[in-house]
Amino acid sequence: MSFKFFDKLSKDFTELLNDKKEYNVIIEVDKGGNRKSFIAHSVILRYRSPYFDKELENVITNKNNIKTIIKPNISAQIFEIILKYIYGGIINIENMDTKTIYELMVNANELELKELSAKLESYLIEFKASWLRTHFSLVYRSIFDGNDFEDLKNFYNDIIAKYPNLIFESEDFTSLQETALISILKRDDLKVEEIKFWNYIIKWGIAQNPTLPANSEEWSNENFKVLKITLQQCLPLIRYFHIPGEDIWKKVKPYKKILEEQLWDDLTQYFMYPNQPVKSLILPARIISTPNLSSRTRTIPNLTSTPNLISSPNLISSPNLPSRTISTPNSTVxxxxxxxxxxxxxxxxxxxxxxxxxxxxxxxxxxxxxxxxxxxxxxxxxxxxxxxxxxxxxxxxxxxxxxxxxxxxxxxxxxxxxxxxxxxxxxxxxxxxxxxxxxxxxxxxxxxxxxxxxxxxxxxxxxxxxxxxxxxxxxxxxxxxxxxxxxxxxxxxxxxxxxxxxxxxxxxxxxxxxxxx
Structure with missing residues (x-):
């Protein structure tokens, strides 16, 4: 039998934050008039956070045996909550506004507090989905800097699959991170004609290279090479063999120098002799809601499911939203x-x-x-x-x-x-x-x-x-x-x-x- 006193343990460790006798770390956060210093203990920081473990290795001790860490990009309010979590293992978000919870999640992730970050991510998706939709632009662009927040990425990409114009037709589309764009292009269920994806990535690639001449007909081979390098991760994700031949000729051909020579040869052959094999990899067509598509562009649906409706009024009222595709008992692939x-x-x-x-x-x-x-x-x-x-x-x-x-x-x-x-x-x-x-x-x-x-x-x-x-x-x-x-x-x-x-x-x-x- 064992007796466990976790509440008392948590309270006692939290009280250490008010004990100025044995601390050996000062953490300065925020900036300007909001700048604030917190005292802490290296042994606790190191064992609770891999981030602080690495930071403390690189910080020089002053004459009083104190190490100082400076984090100007974390607000004092957020860091105080995080520090209490590090010591006591408890966070109360009952009366916390959603934006603060979101910022807490981001900063916890930066400080490699994976348990806390993952818990907050799940909470936001389960209980604050409406806020996440309303603040689409703020959150979506901030979660693709690394390999974290996979559930949030899937949450937003599921929305984009239904409403692609939210991202592709937004004013700041060209500022989208490459990792976010790649994540979208990998999806099979985006309800957009494939030629539009080609147009979008060309637009995005040119925007990353503002020195390119405005008229592509004036481009040199070096200009095309610059664009090809910029788009090297995106180009393999376009489903070229599912773009109509007329669009290939009118919209892809002007940029054929950024394609591999074998791919262009195979495209030319494919539209002349569609039943002949090609050497290039043919990706499956995306699942889009256009009624006259060939059946191979669809997925066998779950006939018992009901489409999920998005409750945000900002999304529902958008004039660019495509009509929904609703599965019926007779639909099959x-x-x-x-x-x-x-x-x-x-x-x-x-x-x-x-x-x-x-x-x-x-x-x-x-x-x-x-x-x-x-x-x-x-x-x-x-x-x-x-x-x-x-x-x-x-x-x-x-x-x-x-x-x-x-x-x-x-x-x-x-x-x-x-x-x-x-x-x-x-x-x-x-x-x-x-x-x-x-x-x-x-x-x-x-x-x-x-x-x-x-x-x-x-x-x-x-x-x-x-x-x-x-x-x-x-x-x-x-x-x-x-x-x-x-x-x-x-x-x-x-x-x-x-x-x-x-x-x-x-x-x-x-x-x-x-x-x-």
Missing amino acids: STIINRKHIAEISSWVDRKSAIYSLANIPYKFQLILRGSGDGFHPKTFWNMCHGHARTIVVAKVAGTEEIVGGYNPLTWDNSKRGVFMKTNDSFIFSLKNGNIQDSILSRVINSRKALFYSDDPNIYGPCFGNCQFMMESKVSDFTKDKQCRCDYYLNCYENPIRTTSDEFSILDYEVFKIIKK
Whole structure:
């Protein structure tokens, strides 16, 4: 049995702040008429804050054995609260205004008080979301200086996904930090046409280099090189192959010198011969709310969810806000699988004994590739799936309507050739469909040969195990010759997923990236 007296301990340590006998540190904060000094003890500061531990190593002791730390950018009010937390481990924010809580969070993070900073971040998101929305510009630009505040970044990026004009059409857009811009561009769910992203990053890049001539037609090669260097982290995030050809010609071509030569060659080829493979990586299209987009730009929605409404009147009344996209029971992305299949596959991914209910599917399936939209050449698979992990491949067998497929938790990598890939988490399957009474799950049993990345991307697509589910075509079209197979004999996976080893062609196939909701 143990007796714990934390309240008394906290009170006694806090009282040390009023004891002027044993202190050996002075901390000066704020500036001007608000400047104030606090006394402290190095042993407590060092063990409570990694920041002070490092600071005290670098500060010289004066003749009275006192070290002085100067922090002019922290207000006396905020630092007094922080110092009491360092000593007593308690903060009372009950009557504290939200702006002070926000400043407290930022300064606690700077002083590497991670526990306090994270707690305040969670509090603001959970209880002060309206304030965060109202003070969008203030907060958003201040949280991208480092790798912290990930939850706040996601909070704001979720808003931007719905209302991108809040940031892209704001007067101070060009003052946005590069890290913030990159964080936005990485998202797949921004409801903006891709050509607009190109226009925005060009605008931002030029603004970072005010000495560039106003008329880009007068630019030298050196001018283009400067812009290319400025945008080197942003350019790979543009989904070039989903920009209409007319816009590529009118708006991208004037700046083609900032693109890699191979990318420009591939773009030119793509719009002339869309079914031919290219060498450049093709990123998936973003999910936007334009009604006449191809189906591959959407994500299979959670049909039981209700869209989150933003309560801030400033956001709701903005004339630039795009209309919402509301999921309906008839909306779907896949032409092969349905919601019940998604629930079943999701339960297999999580190794659940029971199938998830439709209301509790923990994943969304983001379409990367569809054969009928992107082509059936094997190399198209390797180009479009390259770099993607945690993916599901589903294919519909010609003549039988069977649905077969496999899950790959690893990253598809078109630079690997003729190698087996090791994992304990892959599986293959066939799905209940029409005359097929029950789905079949077959988990990997030979982890060293879970997948095979072929040495000939012109013939072979995805291959699970030793041909236990493999897509192949000797004429570079999975629909044209019967070369795909689900071999019956067992060597890498538990069970056969078909009752025959006959080779087959496919009607269509799709590849989805599985994303946690």
